[in-house]
Amino acid sequence: MPEKIAVLGIGLIGGSLALGLKERTNVTVIGFDRNEQDLQFAKAIGAIDEGTTKLDEAVRDADVVIIALPVGKIKQTIEELNLLPLKENCIVTDVGSTKAEIVRSGRKLSGRGITFIGGHPMAGSHQSGIKAARSLLFENAYYVLTPEPHTSLAAVQKLSRLLALATKAELVIMDPVHHDRIVGAISHLPHIIAAGLVNMVGDYKEDNEWFHRLAAGGFRDLTRIGASHPIMWRDVLLTNREELIKLMDDWIERMARVRSAIMETDPECIEHFFTRSRAIRSKLPDRKKGILERRYTLYVDVPDRPGIIGKVATLLGEKEINISNLEVMENREEIPGVLKLTFKQEKHYQNAIMALREANYVVFAEEERLEEVSV
Numbered sequence: 001m002p003e004k005i006a007v008l009g010i011g012l013i014g015g016s017l018a019l020g021l022k023e024r025t026n027v028t029v030i031g032f033d034r035n036e037q038d039l040q041f042a043k044a045i046g047a048i049d050e051g052t053t054k055l056d057e058a059v060r061d062a063d064v065v066i067i068a069l070p071v072g073k074i075k076q077t078i079e080e081l082n083l084l085p086l087k088e089n090c091i092v093t094d095v096g097s098t099k100a101e102i103v104r105s106g107r108k109l110s111g112r113g114i115t116f117i118g119g120h121p122m123a124g125s126h127q128s129g130i131k132a133a134r135s136l137l138f139e140n141a142y143y144v145l146t147p148e149p150h151t152s153l154a155a156v157q158k159l160s161r162l163l164a165l166a167t168k169a170e171l172v173i174m175d176p177v178h179h180d181r182i183v184g185a186i187s188h189l190p191h192i193i194a195a196g197l198v199n200m201v202g203d204y205k206e207d208n209e210w211f212h213r214l215a216a217g218g219f220r221d222l223t224r225i226g227a228s229h230p231i232m233w234r235d236v237l238l239t240n241r242e243e244l245i246k247l248m249d250d251w252i253e254r255m256a257r258v259r260s261a262i263m264e265t266d267p268e269c270i271e272h273f274f275t276r277s278r279a280i281r282s283k284l285p286d287r288k289k290g291i292l293e294r295r296y297t298l299y300v301d302v303p304d305r306p307g308i309i310g311k312v313a314t315l316l317g318e319k320e321i322n323i324s325n326l327e328v329m330e331n332r333e334e335i336p337g338v339l340k341l342t343f344k345q346e347k348h349y350q351n352a353i354m355a356l357r358e359a360n361y362v363v364f365a366e367e368e369r370l371e372e373v374s375v
């Protein structure tokens, strides 16, 4: 087991890894960041043993170096590491959201006897910074490693073991180019679509603020990631250009087909579009506890009066119906309030619908769905 780990970039991902390392292994963690306050905060919460703003100090004698900086900084940091006296047999890895370009630049390190293994934990958030870090962020998520064919098996095993222990994630090995194609489709393109839609509606809202006021579950669910960090996503897009151009061409073509179906009033084509999507989406493999859980949601119209939340909660509590989450949807004058209730168990959800309808509440039930839950 390595003894000293340097984590470069103590933000959301670096901070979460550092917390996991400190919580579940016996290693010493040295944090490197340009932001001294974040380093102090990381030390105060026990994510790192020491923090420094000097790269050479951070990596001195480190057995493993984890680069958790924005993608645009990773290649530059590899160049800088190449000029520093790293410990013999040191393993350098990164957490960048794109892999092919980074793995190519990691070859420089491998040339001098250091092992570089690209990495990407497949969990995260639209939030950033150490304050959003959590030791269980990666629990049950996939953590991709992209070693090259010549990489020592012992080094891959050593790193996998360390990361599995620290993150409770499931380690998988993948070719970096494959990684970029797949992650381009399931992560990078969705971020472009979300941001594009937010910007479009943002423009419409300039003339009419109802475009924002009426935004309900559909818009909010689809665009949560539209609030992600601009620098991170700038770098991600610019380091996966080829795959993204192909994906966007395909996307534009598919949207053009939907447009034609609407234009030509083709109900069968439109229905097929949604039928297929529904079937595929409902078979998306279940993410395990801590990332995505099965949830049952219903919405209750409530008069906007004090104590109403307590009243609904008591009504359900008396019938031993467990609510997993209760949220007041945006509530404005002259619009009745809406409570969003979430249940983990179908039985409780069904009983809640009955109980609320019996008590004359207007209830809108939503189908069972997978919902992101915080861990």
Ligand SMILES: NC(=O)c1ccc[n+]([C@@H]2O[C@H](COP(=O)([O-])OP(=O)(O)OC[C@H]3O[C@@H](n4cnc5c(N)ncnc54)[C@H](O)[C@@H]3O)[C@@H](O)[C@H]2O)c1
Pocket (backbone or CB within 6 Å): 008, 009, 010, 011, 012, 013, 014, 032, 033, 034, 035, 038, 068, 069, 070, 071, 073, 095, 096, 097, 098, 120, 121, 122, 123, 124, 125, 126, 127, 128, 129, 130, 229, 232, 236
């Ligand atoms: N956010 C996600 O959902 C997610 C998920 C998986 C992987 N990643 C990858 O993780 C990496 C980090 O992302 P994050 O979300 O943790 O970002 P973040 O902004 O939360 O953290 C980045 C940290 O790096 C520091 N930093 C930035 N430039 C620096 C520099 N020049 N010198 C020293 N420190 C510097 C910042 O101060 C910050 O603490 C990125 O490469 C990203 O692609 C992100």
Ligand SMILES: O=C(O)C(=O)C[C@]1(C(=O)O)C=C[C@@H](O)C=C1
Pocket (backbone or CB within 6 Å): 096, 097, 121, 122, 123, 124, 125, 126, 127, 186, 187, 188, 225, 228
């Ligand atoms: O949950 C989110 O907010 C994320 O954007 C996480 C997400 C993703 O797209 O799924 C984002 C970038 C990563 O590199 C890995 C995971």
